Amino acid sequence: MKLVVALSLVVAICHGSAVRQQRKFPHDFVFGAATSSYQIEGAWNEDGKGENIFDYENHNNPTVIVDQSNGDVAADSYHNYKRDVEMMRELGLDAYRFSISWARILPTGFANEVNPAGIAYYNNLINEMLKYNIAPLVTIYHWDLPKTLYDLGGLLSPEFSDWFEDYARVVFENFGDRVKSFITFNEPREICIVTLMGTGSGAETAILNTTAVTTYTCAKNLVLAHAKAYKLYDQEFREKQGGQCGITISVNWFEAATESPEDKEAAELRRQGEWGLYAHPIFSAEGGFPTEITQKLLEDNAKQSYDRLCLPDFTEEEKVFVRGTADFFGVNHYTAYLVTAAKRVTDSPMPSIMDEFDNVMFPDDSWPAAASPWLTLAPNSIYNALSYLRNLYNDPIFYITENGWSTAKDRDLFDDDRVQYYRASMESLLNCLDDGIRLKGYMAWSLMDNFEWSAGYTQLFGLYHVNFSDPARTRTPKKSAFVYKHIIKNRYVDYEYEPETMTMTIDEGH
Ligand SMILES: *[C@@H]1O[C@H](CO)[C@@H](O)[C@H](O)[C@H]1NC(C)=O
Numbered sequence: 001m002k003l004v005v006a007l008s009l010v011v012a013i014c015h016g017s018a019v020r021q022q023r024k025f026p027h028d029f030v031f032g033a034a035t036s037s038y039q040i041e042g043a044w045n046e047d048g049k050g051e052n053i054f055d056y057e058n059h060n061n062p063t064v065i066v067d068q069s070n071g072d073v074a075a076d077s078y079h080n081y082k083r084d085v086e087m088m089r090e091l092g093l094d095a096y097r098f099s100i101s102w103a104r105i106l107p108t109g110f111a112n113e114v115n116p117a118g119i120a121y122y123n124n125l126i127n128e129m130l131k132y133n134i135a136p137l138v139t140i141y142h143w144d145l146p147k148t149l150y151d152l153g154g155l156l157s158p159e160f161s162d163w164f165e166d167y168a169r170v171v172f173e174n175f176g177d178r179v180k181s182f183i184t185f186n187e188p189r190e191i192c193i194v195t196l197m198g199t200g201s202g203a204e205t206a207i208l209n210t211t212a213v214t215t216y217t218c219a220k221n222l223v224l225a226h227a228k229a230y231k232l233y234d235q236e237f238r239e240k241q242g243g244q245c246g247i248t249i250s251v252n253w254f255e256a257a258t259e260s261p262e263d264k265e266a267a268e269l270r271r272q273g274e275w276g277l278y279a280h281p282i283f284s285a286e287g288g289f290p291t292e293i294t295q296k297l298l299e300d301n302a303k304q305s306y307d308r309l310c311l312p313d314f315t316e317e318e319k320v321f322v323r324g325t326a327d328f329f330g331v332n333h334y335t336a337y338l339v340t341a342a343k344r345v346t347d348s349p350m351p352s353i354m355d356e357f358d359n360v361m362f363p364d365d366s367w368p369a370a371a372s373p374w375l376t377l378a379p380n381s382i383y384n385a386l387s388y389l390r391n392l393y394n395d396p397i398f399y400i401t402e403n404g405w406s407t408a409k410d411r412d413l414f415d416d417d418r419v420q421y422y423r424a425s426m427e428s429l430l431n432c433l434d435d436g437i438r439l440k441g442y443m444a445w446s447l448m449d450n451f452e453w454s455a456g457y458t459q460l461f462g463l464y465h466v467n468f469s470d471p472a473r474t475r476t477p478k479k480s481a482f483v484y485k486h487i488i489k490n491r492y493v494d495y496e497y498e499p500e501t502m503t504m505t506i507d508e509g510h
């Protein structure tokens with residue numbers, strides 16, 4: 001009797017894993033990898049490129065970066081783009097997400113002067129990809145604001161949305177005949193809290209030292225700029241070019257640490273403060289900033305003896321203008337946290353966005369940790385985030401536009417922890433698909449090791465190792481590259497798979 005039970009248990013386990021292996025990604029599910037201009041391109045002052053805020057900050061205030069490095073050369077993709085496309089072919093990617101450096105194509109920041117060498121660089125990259133049927137997914141703004149525009153107020157200027165619209169027009173005009181997917185902004189939260197202010201989670205570029213009340217101004221201007229670019233595409237380019245335009249927001253998952261109403265409320269505030277602030281105006285039915293945040297802000301302002309709301313809210317007209325301006329919701333997802341009601345910062349004398357939602361949060365002890373202090377492997381967190389967003393925002397189309405794992409600088413090529421992370425992500429994606437979430441694609445972050453902002457080159461996310469001491473910036477596949485390739489080719493997760501050698505080849509048809 002005991003034997004029978006044991007045997008049927010073995011059968012059940014085997015059957016379980018067989019069923020899991022048979023869960024397949026559909027053939028039209030888009031697998032890709034992602035990068036951004038400042039983190040990989042280098043060539044910071046070549047061929048007429050203008051200066052951006054990271055060039056300026058990292059040259060003038062290098063101690064902001066832990067290893068005092070910068071993106072002057074980075075992975076030198078400006079000169080290595082053919083090798084980059086070769087890596088995409090090795091992996092068998094369906095798509096590649098990269099960003100345009102604003103100052104490379106518009107050195108003054110304005111559309112009065114277009115830099116032909118900058119346009120040529122992106123044309124060469126796009127054309128090389130299209131030779132091998134790799135679809136470009138273009139991010140128009142991935143943080144590297146031209147310094148000229150920063151000096152004029154950057155995202156806090158009421159003119160910002162017009163500058164961005166002019167820039168987006170140049171992008172659509174020059175690349176939209178071949179690029180069918182555009183992302184206006186990458187990670188509004190990080191733009192408005194981390195890179196703009198230098199407050200909050202780290203002084204990425206602490207060049208603008210203001211109180212974080214300006215976060216709301218930045219959020220509003222950014223969302224208006226997004227909506228203007230979307231409408232421009234929709235009204236003047238879509239018919240001819242036939243593509244889609246969306247936005248990418250960082251959506252980590254925040255779970256209440258306990259079942260207490262206080263913790264639940266804290267988790268919801270965190271979600272609304274982290275990404276609702278940017279997603280709600282675009283994806284919700286009512287538009288504008290989320291009421292959870294505006295309510296809390298009102299209470300906080302009263303405590304700070306302000307007799308009016310410190311919030312540049314949307315007018316009714318602006319709410320209507322912004323609502324519904326996205327063909328898809330791009331999600332950068334990395335990790336999850338447990339949130340408690342205990343406040344992390346004490347109330348500041350000046351209003352700060354941190355007053356509204358910055359409570360104590362932490363990963364569960366059992367979640368494996370990456371090289372980046374903020375990154376752990378939380379089970380099924382992609383599914384948790386997307387199923388929440390889907391219910392909140394009426395079932396939008398999703399792409400995961402970033403997801404990845406960091407390892408430390410001198411790690412070897414056998415990145416089994418990254419393999420574990422990617423396999424877990426795949427299971428979570430399949431859970432989304434099983435549940436009918438309209439998830440169309442997945443971009444691994446990152447194709448190659450690159451400049452990780454204030455962490456410099458000490459936390460590396462690449463599927464390919466880049467030798468930063470080598471002038472040629474030689475790229476070498478890590479074990480995770482082979483595993484990702486196997487998943488893309490076979491459309492399922494094979495836990496038994498191990499690469500036979502560490503030599504990459506290009507499969508037929510790529
Ligand atoms: C910003 O201002 C505060 C308050 O004056 C100061 O403590 C802090 O060091 C400043 N930060 C930077 C990066 O200049």
Ligand SMILES: *[C@@H]1O[C@H](CO)[C@@H](O)[C@H](O)[C@H]1NC(C)=O
Nearest residue numbers: 467468469470471472474476
């Ligand atoms: C990186 O490049 C340098 C210079 O070419 C070389 O000496 C070193 O062995 C390379 N390191 C690796 C890990 O390949």
